Amino acid sequence: MPIRIIKWVSGGLEAFWGLPIIGGSLIVLLGWAPLLFMLILHIVGLIFSSKEGKAKTGHILGILASTLGFIPIVGMAFHILAAIFLLIEAARDQ
Template identity: 50%
Template sequence: MVVAGVLKLIGSGLEFFLGIPGFGGGLILTLLWTPLLFMLIYHIVTLVLSKKRNAPVWGPVVGIVASTLGVIPGLGMVLHWAAFICLLVDGILSLNSKKKASEVTA
């Protein structure tokens, strides 16, 4: 569960940069939408790892939606913001649940 939580937090940081007005859109356009493809694959990997460890999956799902609909300029920016917030909260909750589980067994 720690791996899934850390991947969610890293993904939230990447989504933060993609959601910055001007910078994120410019980066995506300059690299011919490659960052969106990378993030789609990244979120799918995070989703699979989360499912294997019975961690919540709503953060990666929002990230997948943001990566697929991110080609629409205004909507993409808002979706990257939503993915950032969801992944951040999901990652923190995943890491906290791991911490609480280890306290119970100790």
């Protein structure tokens, strides 16, 4: 059950960070701290997913989004992809 909550929360946050102009501007305004926070959240989620035998793709994409998020278009694309995968995985994990 905790991994499902982590996936819903991280998926929602990734969707927000992937918003053109708004997400990127807020990340820059906060001194890139959201990327570090999301990286930690995705690593924790990946550990829980591995232990529970759940899908890991969304968290792997999230880790890529957090590490490449400083590149404007690439970061946005990865945030959106991570959000899609995480929200689908959260809905499927029962």
